[in-house]
Amino acid sequence: MSEQTAIETATKRLTQALDALDAAAERRLEASRADAQLAARLHAADADRSKLAAELDMQAARARQLEAAKRDITRRLDAAMDNIRSVIDAQEQYRAPPR
Numbered sequence: 001m002s003e004q005t006a007i008e009t010a011t012k013r014l015t016q017a018l019d020a021l022d023a024a025a026e027r028r029l030e031a032s033r034a035d036a037q038l039a040a041r042l043h044a045a046d047a048d049r050s051k052l053a054a055e056l057d058m059q060a061a062r063a064r065q066l067e068a069a070k071r072d073i074t075r076r077l078d079a080a081m082d083n084i085r086s087v088i089d090a091q092e093q094y095r096a097p098p099r
């Protein structure tokens with residue numbers, strides 16, 4: 001093999017190696033971009049999860065307040081109905097003809 005052929009062969013191998021290195025660097029860059037996108041999506045999902053958890057806590061507290069209000073209203077309505085029944089019973093006894 002002549003010196004010229006050896007240099008051409010070495011140059012060709014070096015070019016191929018540089019092309020392979022360039023392709024590997026490009027693949028790594030794409031992988032890094034994909035990792036960054038995934039990290040961004042995970043961060044967004046975590047932020048959404050935190051927001052939803054806070055909203056769920058707030059709605060659960062609101063549900064407890066509404067349940068307490070419902071119990072109070074029910075108690076007051078029962079008391080009002082008992083008072084109305086007492087008034088009606090008293091009037092019926094007042095209007096009832098003597099026996």
